[in-house]
Amino acid sequence: MEKRIKEARKALGWSQADLARRMFVAQPSVAAWELGRKAPHMKNMARLAMLLGVNFEWLTTGRGEMRSSTKLKAREPVPDDWILPEERRLLSTYSRLKPKQRTALLGFLESLE
Secondary structure (H helix, E strand, O other): OHHHHHHHHHHOOOOHHHHHHHHOOOHHHHHHHHHOOOOOOHHHHHHHHHHHOEOHHHHHHOOOOOEOOOOOOOOOOOOHHHOOHHHHHHHHHHHHOOHHHHHHHHHHHHHOO
């Protein structure tokens, strides 16, 4: 799977940092995926396939066609009208946090429910 992630990312002209930002993970996580040191969490796999514009089965197993028939363009993973401006700001800020900061922020937000 590591080679397929890298292949699909490079086909879009994205750096590891670009993909990490879109996945809301740290860049070292993407590097670890591409080196085969660890696999993406299952909860991230569908999002990864969508962002890269590839079929889930191809990404996870190598079987089938690489390209997905998704209607969303890989360079525009979430249309602007799907996310409110304050949500976009929150996601942008979250993507720049370190993993421990993300955990603390999520804990705080969940305590507000």
